[in-house]
Structure formats: C-alpha cells, structure tokens
Amino acid sequence: GENVEQHPSTLSVQEGDSAVIKCTYSDSASNYFPWYKQELGKGPQLIIDIRSNVGEKKDQRIAVTLNKTAKHFSLHITETQPEDSAVYFCAASQGTNAGKSTFGDGTTLTVKP
Amino acid sequence: ETGVTQTPRHLVMGMTNKKSLKCEQHLGHNAMYWYKQSAKKPLELMFVYNFKEQTENNSVPSRFSPECPNSSHLFLHLHTLQPEDSALYLCASSPTIGFRGNQPQHFGDGTRLSIL
Numbered sequence: 001g002e003n004v005e006q007h008p009s010t011l012s013v014q015e016g017d018s019a020v021i022k023c024t025y026s027d028s029a030s031n032y033f034p035w036y037k038q039e040l041g042k043g044p045q046l047i048i049d050i051r052s053n054v055g056e057k058k059d060q061r062i063a064v065t066l067n068k069t070a071k072h073f074s075l076h077i078t079e080t081q082p083e084d085s086a087v088y089f090c091a092a093s094q095g096t097n098a099g100k101s102t103f104g105d106g107t108t109l110t111v112k113p
Numbered sequence: 114e115t116g117v118t119q120t121p122r123h124l125v126m127g128m129t130n131k132k133s134l135k136c137e138q139h140l141g142h143n144a145m146y147w148y149k150q151s152a153k154k155p156l157e158l159m160f161v162y163n164f165k166e167q168t169e170n171n172s173v174p175s176r177f178s179p180e181c182p183n184s185s186h187l188f189l190h191l192h193t194l195q196p197e198d199s200a201l202y203l204c205a206s207s208p209t210i211g212f213r214g215n216q217p218q219h220f221g222d223g224t225r226l227s228i229l
Contacts, residue, residue, distance in 0.1 A: 034217045043115065043203050043220030044156070089156060100146075100169065100210060101218065103156040 002027040004092050006104025014112050019080050021107045023090035024072040030092040033073045034101065035064060038087045047088075048075070080111045116140040119204050119221035126194065127229050134189040134224045136204030143209045145187040146218065147179060151200040162187065163210045191226075199228045 003026040013019050023033075031052035036044035050057045050064045050073065057064050061080075066073040077084055087108050091101035117138045126132050138145065147159040161169035162181040176198075178190040187204055205218040 036220075041222065043117070043205075043222045045115065045220065046217040049217055087155075100158065100161055106155045 002030055002092055002094075002102040004090060004102050004104045006090050006107060008107060009105065010108045010110075012110045012112065013080050015080060015082060017080055019077045019084070019109055019111075021075045021088055021090070021109070022072060023074070023092075023104050024070075025092040025102075026071065027092070027094070028068075028071065029094045030102075032093045032101075033064070033066060034091050034093075035075050036089045036091065036103075038089065038106075040086075044089055077109075080109075082111050082113050085109055085111045115219055115221060117204055117206055117219050117221035119202075119224050121224055122222065123225045123227075125227045125229060126191070128194055128196075130194075131190070131192040133191065134202055134204075134226075136187040136189075136221055138185055138187075138204075138206040138219070138221075140206055140219060141208075142206035142219070143184045144207045145181060145184070146205040146207075147187065147189055148203040148205065148220075149200050150203055150223065156203075160189075161210070168210065194226075194228045196228050199226055201225050 006023045034049035037047045038044040048062050050066050061078045063076040087106045089106050090104040093101040120135045144163045149157045158171050159173045160179045165181050176193050180188040201223040203223045204221045207216045207218045
C-alpha cells in the first residue's frame, strides 16, 4: 500500500518568513495530492491540492510543487502570519480509490509574531 | 461551517457503556469515512462507505460498529471500549470514490472521546 512520509514534524518561523513542508510517497500510481490544515479544536480543512499532470499550483500565499520522478511534493507558505499556525497534513491518493487518501503524520507550524 | 456535522463534540464514557457517535453531511456527497486521531497515529482510517455500502474496514476491533443508513448519515456505535480508544474521532465525506476522479475529503470537527 501507499506510504507517505512528512517532514518536519514541527516547524517554527518568524512572522513574514516562508515555511516549507515536504512529503514523499511510495506508490507511483498515486496521482492526487491534497494538503489539509487543522486548527485547534477543528477538523482538517483542504487548503490546496495538486494532480499529477501539474508540477506547481499557487493560491495567494500558498503553493504546492510536485516532482513525480522523485515522488515528493511540498507545501510553501510565504509571508507567514500568526493565523497560519496549525497542523498541516499532506496526503496521496489514486484515481481508482480517489476518496481514500493516505495521510502523512502532520507538521505543527508555529508562526511567532 | 464545513458541511459535515458531528455530535456530540465531547463524550466521556466508562468501559462498559454503549454510546453512538453521529455524523451528518449536507454536501450531497456519497462517500463517508470514519478516522481516529490520536497522538500515536495522527489520522488513522477506520471505515469507508460509498453509496451506503462499506468498502473498507481497516482491521478495526469489533467494539466499533459503523452504520450508514443513507448517504447523508453515518454512525459509529461504541461498546466495551478500552482506555486506548480515547481519541478524537473524525468523520469525513467526499463526492464519491473511484471512477469519477480525485476529490478532496470534507471533515467534521470531530468527537473527543474519553474512556474512563
């Protein structure tokens, strides 16, 4: 089955700096890679996703890059703000079982004002 | 508002009690999921339902019994739980599974379960 590794497990940055979270996956058949943000007391919420036919996707301060050859994908947050502090999860899934994703173990991001 | 509502938000129960967790989604989705979230395993898939049919049971102990009466509602019936079952139980939904392509999951805010 699919295995997703996520690094780092904790990340602390100063407000205004950039943050990068990296994930690797094992199954080359995976073709959909969502990122979720989980705030305290809430469930994970989708913030951005990328499909395997795209190398990069941006949405304001958030971007995701995908390297299919190396089987890794990354989340980039620029100009971080205190409200970006949360736990971030990456996931990987396949088209034949698209709703069922394998999740990374999460990264706790702290943005210090 | 995520469109996925879980009740109760908090539940404390003894090991001999029987209780149920409820999940309701207002998104018109056909696939629903139960996850367990704990410090040891941040997001552990338990069960998957697609069009009311169970498609995945991730080797979950029989003291957890899911029920999906329709595509909008999902229950998790609990009985004779152990202290290690204390965790956050998350429900999620997605449009469907499989041939319609890749879709993200929409999560509820979870039920925090404590076993005494």
